[in-house]
Amino acid sequence: MSSFVYVTYIRTTPEKLWAALISAEFQKQYWFGMYQECDWKEGSPWKMCFPDGRVADAGEVLEVDPPRRLVLKWRNEFRPEMKAEGHSRCVYELEQAGDAVKFTVTHTIDRTPSKFIEAVSGGWPKVLAGLKSYLETDIPLKGIHETCQARE
Amino acid sequence: MDAVFKALADPTRRRLLDRLQARNGQTLSELCEEMEMSRQAVTKHLVLLEEANLVATQWRGREKLHFLNPVPINEIADRWIGKYERHRVRALADLKRRLEREDK
Numbered sequence: 001m002s003s004f005v006y007v008t009y010i011r012t013t014p015e016k017l018w019a020a021l022i023s024a025e026f027q028k029q030y031w032f033g034m035y036q037e038c039d040w041k042e043g044s045p046w047k048m049c050f051p052d053g054r055v056a057d058a059g060e061v062l063e064v065d066p067p068r069r070l071v072l073k074w075r076n077e078f079r080p081e082m083k084a085e086g087h088s089r090c091v092y093e094l095e096q097a098g099d100a101v102k103f104t105v106t107h108t109i110d111r112t113p114s115k116f117i118e119a120v121s122g123g124w125p126k127v128l129a130g131l132k133s134y135l136e137t138d139i140p141l142k143g144i145h146e147t148c149q150a151r152e
Numbered sequence: 153m154d155a156v157f158k159a160l161a162d163p164t165r166r167r168l169l170d171r172l173q174a175r176n177g178q179t180l181s182e183l184c185e186e187m188e189m190s191r192q193a194v195t196k197h198l199v200l201l202e203e204a205n206l207v208a209t210q211w212r213g214r215e216k217l218h219f220l221n222p223v224p225i226n227e228i229a230d231r232w233i234g235k236y237e238r239h240r241v242r243a244l245a246d247l248k249r250r251l252e253r254e255d256k
Contacts, residue, residue, distance in 0.1 A: 003177055005208040005219035025251065029243050106210065125226035133230075134244050 002117040003108035008128045009100040012135040017094055017101050018067035020135060030130030032123075040064055046072055054078070059087060069093055074107075082116040085109060103128070153231075156224045159204035164189070165197050169206060172220035179215050 010017060020026045024035040033051035038044055042064050048057040055077050063071035070092040076082035088109040095102045105124060109117050159165055168183060184194050198218060201207040208221040 001177075003219070005177075005210055005221065006223050007205055007208045007221050008223045009205070025247060029247060104208065125223050128223055129226050129230050132227075137244060 001108060001110055002112050002114040003106060004117065004121045004124070006105045006124050006128060008103050008132055009097060010103055010132045010135050011100045014067035014094045014096060014101050016135060017103060017131075020131060021070070021092065026134075030134055031127055040066075040070075046074075048074075062089070067094055076116050076119075079115075079119075082119065085111060085114055085116045088114075088116060088120075103131075153224075153228065155200075155204040156206065156228065159200050159206055162197070162200075165201055168194070168197055168201065169220055172207065172218060176219050177210075177217040179217060183218060 020030075022036075022038070022040050024037065027035045028051070034048055034056060035051075036046065036048050038046040038061060040061060042061055044061045046059045046061055047055050050056050057074055058077050059073035059075055061070070062073050063069060072090045073087050074090045075087045076085075086109070088107060090108075091104075091106040093102075093104040093106075095104075105128070107117060107120055107124070164187070167187075171183060171186075172178060180191065180195065180198070183198070184191050187194055198207060202209060205224050206221055208219045210217050210219065
């Protein structure tokens with residue numbers, strides 16, 4: 001099994017972090033222009049798209065418990081050698097920790113070594129840093145919340 | 153950030169991080185191998201690393217596994233070499249303006 005566990009503390013609320021994680025508009029700002037397509041319901045298909053709309057990764061929502069826990073089945077779709085490794089499992093956990101939220105990302109695949117895990121492990125710290133710096137600026141996220149609600 | 157620098161200032165702790173970098177998700181016993189010190193001493197170092205958020209732990213069944221968490225190191229890099237901060241904040245301000253216009 002290959003896995004990594006990344007933890008960051010973000011001065012925000014679990015609700016705001018959750019909204020930032022599932023909003024495609026918001027994702028584009030911290031995920032290198034990439035965005036996800038999903039209705040965030042258990043069993044629903046999930047897709048990660050390149051800025052031009054091509055599918056990078058795909059899978060399914062395995063568990064959804066806003067604003068605490070999200071589990072995705074996640075497979076690379078654009079690199080044959082990584083696609084061949086099959087599905088990985090990505091778990092987001094959000095916990096209140098004082099005036100911050102402890103955000104844990106655990107990404108696991110049932111094989112060692114894994115090209116896929118190696119590839120995503122390099123990208124995650126940058127994604128988390130972007131997410132943190134956005135959420136910790138004093139610019140309110142009102143627009144984001146409304147967009148999320150409008151999509152539901 | 154003080155905790156991160158303090159944790160990184162010790163060669164034993166850097167060695168523990170190197171070993172997790174080589175193989176992530178190890179137990180205390182695995183990490184104690186090849187370390188010429190008591191289990192108790194290794195535990196102390198791991199606690200400091202965990203307090204600095206450089207090591208994340210997870211229970212898998214009865215085993216407590218240790219994972220290298222590079223996120224604080226990335227934050228240090230961003231602070232002094234990241235030059236996109238201003239650009240990011242501006243991008244968010246633009247996003248907000250655009251979204252709030254759509255709301256009307």
